[in-house]
Amino acid sequence: MKTMLLPAFLLCCLSASAQTILTGRITNTKGEALPGANVYVTGTFDGASTDNAGRFRFSSDLPDSALLAVSYLGYKNQQLPISRGRDSLHFDIRLKEAVNEMKAVTITAGSFEASDTKKAVMLKPLDIVTTASAAGDIVGALNTLPGASRIGDDGRLFVRGGDASETKTYLDGVPVPSPYSQGFPGVPVRGRYSPFLFSGTFFSTGGYSAEYGDALSSVLILNTNDLPAKTQTEVSLLSVGTGLQHHQVGQKRSLSVSANYFDLKPYMVVIPQNLRWLRAPHGGDITLNYRQKTKGGGMFKIFASGQHGRSRLENFNLEAYDQIGLRNDNVYVNASLRQPLNQQWSIQSGMAYSYDKQLIWPGTAQKSDREQVFTHRSLLRYQLNDAITLKGGIETNYRDFAFSFTDSQQVAAGFTGWYSAFFAEMDFIITNYLTLRTGFRAENSGLTDSARIATRTALALKTGKNAQLSMAYGRFFQDPNRELLLYQQVGAEQADHYLLSYQYEANKRLLRAEAYVKAYDRLVRYQGTFNGGLQNIRNTGYGHAYGLDIFWRDRSIRALDYWVSYSWLKTERLQQDYPTLATPGYAPQHQVSVVAKYYMAKLTSQAGFTWTSVAGRSYDDPATALFQDGKTPAYHDLSLNWSYLTSIKGNFTIVYASVSNVLGFHNVFGYNFSHDGTQWQRREVGQTATRFFVLGCFISLGKNQRSDADGL
């Protein structure tokens, strides 16, 4: 009996440890095979990966209550119970795609983003610096994108028929009230801040999130660099000035200080100018950046900048030249914190102080504009689950504007006032193929004495492996320009955006076509002139804009990178002192830009060009009965640039050269009219010089890779 037991016992054990053959097929929810998926029995080393047809086969000694687990990058893991006691088992398993930000379709309607860290962006920060026509200016590079109109005598961002003041700039999440340098009428200005300061740039041409407001057309969001890579000193030598920058980098914090001085005088002696400069533009700036990593992966930043600039020229006014001088002083201090609080909650908060003073001396008179702005913006983000993110926040600012004009006697005016906003928004990744963003923004402005609610909604739908559709709607409000706010009775202006965007991206090529309609309402109308005083101010204006933007970028050819953008724009407004509905002078109907960059490894150089053609702009010829019926000739420009990377005594050096309008086009931006008693005389508003040359050299001193000098 006992001898019988042992074989029986062994048998039973054998059968228990007998191997079960597991086979099956792993597919996605559409039934397409997933090759390379991992299939295994939990708690054991038994498993296999699927072949090209998504099939697997392996055997296992199944332990008690074992599960069959399947995992595949980008899909939700799945586990199934396995019944024991059979020789073979077959499984057909469909995996669901994991919903996550990395894979989900992103809303692209109206947005251009430049970033090193995020996926699916159209530009890298370096692309901005190396665009030929930009001459190192962020706005100059953004002007090569569809939706932005290049207004050569102004230099600021004009988006989809909107005036430059309709674009608002944010720096580290806080508004920048005065983002451009100041200049004379007809002399193009530049962005105040160097493109090298920013590692993330987000440019929206419409339909943007409820996070941002008080801008009718567009927002430009700039995020400053985090900790620099290493402690080093940089020297820049330019044909128009010089600069010095030092980064001190520690484990957790860094301090960067830079000082720049510019003077166009020597340059203007060599290169003939069309304007009669009495004193070429000159000035300088000091910028300070402090970075501190906080516990839990947060970052605290201080950005402080002081700038000063002045110039003087002879301006043709009516029949004679008279002298006009300009001086601008600007201070901007911004402190911001972004901090994850726990797995779900995070906060982003910042405040800024801005001081901008501009003095203009036309002849013997003096005009002074001084504006101080305190701004604050805080945003709380809550990640409910993989699919839903909720955001809410507040934005407040206090403006203090003082204006004076002194001639034989002094006229002074000014205003102070609060603006506050509350916004809430939800990002909902419904599936990896469908994303929804919806929210609202409630604003209250003491300056226009108005409370208003704007709703914003956007949707992105993946229509194919490489294609997607985006839609966006939004209502936007903005307080009128400060010159108008001096008159108490003015109200906020309003715009509605409707966007439909198609994007196709494959093999390093990207095509985007976007159609839009904008409806303007409550635009300010008035009679009279600013100098003579305005009467009859009322919000009875209206207008519309519609158009098509096309963007094509191709990086599939080795060492070559190029993009082509085309904008078609139709817009008319009844605004300001317009007698009828008319196209403003800053809204050309067509614009084409081609930007190309070619990297030559052997020469360690990059060469690039930008071609821009802009259709003629509307202007009003007072000699005709019609309003805004004139059209300037079309604008053309070919800019070239060359950067050469080398080292001077072991210090990394970039030598940079660029020239605008190589072909010497005679571009006309508009006309000034004066009446000589018998008839109207017109004078061209043209380029300040036929060409603009930049020659520069940037040297990074120091070869040490490590931050061994932890001086902080």
Place this chain on the structure above:
Amino acid sequence: MKKILTLTLLFLGSITTQAATYEEAMQNALGKMKTAKTAADFAAISGQFEQIARVKSEAWLPLYYAGYNLVIASFTEKDKDDLRDSYADKAIEMMEKALKVHEKESELMTMLGYAYQAKLSVSPMTRGMVYSGKVTETMQKAIKMNPANPRPYHLLGQNILFTPAMFGGGADKACPYLKQAADKFAKFEALSPLHPVWGNERNMKLLEKCQE
């Protein structure tokens, strides 16, 4: 008596199968690496190591190889930058997690640096500044943890070799590292057949460039 015998047999059997299974599973996956060609192949093998790591949670080798295969997958993938990034990102995450438990493991630190190198190579022009520093820093840490480990020297040398001279790279700066790596490879003895031994052949190939 017989009962005891059978129990003993069963007990012994279960131990040996268990141990053999870890070894076997590791050997099996390591064997597959020799025939793998595409990025997807390496990603799948990484998954296999990940599975082993789930069962043998106290061991660092399965995690190490899971990361190693992702890094190779990232380097092997040629067309899709997004995919290259996600392989490298997963490897970085894995190594950081593993280093929290096995704080002093030089090989894990080396693999973290190698994963940074994969990130760098996706876009050297734009990422060079940040990631080149990270690679150097991480490899220096790995050397500190175990100066006898040849792989951080090898990878550091390789990184410098392929960095343009004006960014502080070039053969003359890389070769001292590669030579040090060669010396250390010659003396290196793996603790077990499962421990990492790779890198010597490629190091010798790179050293040839120094003789040129």
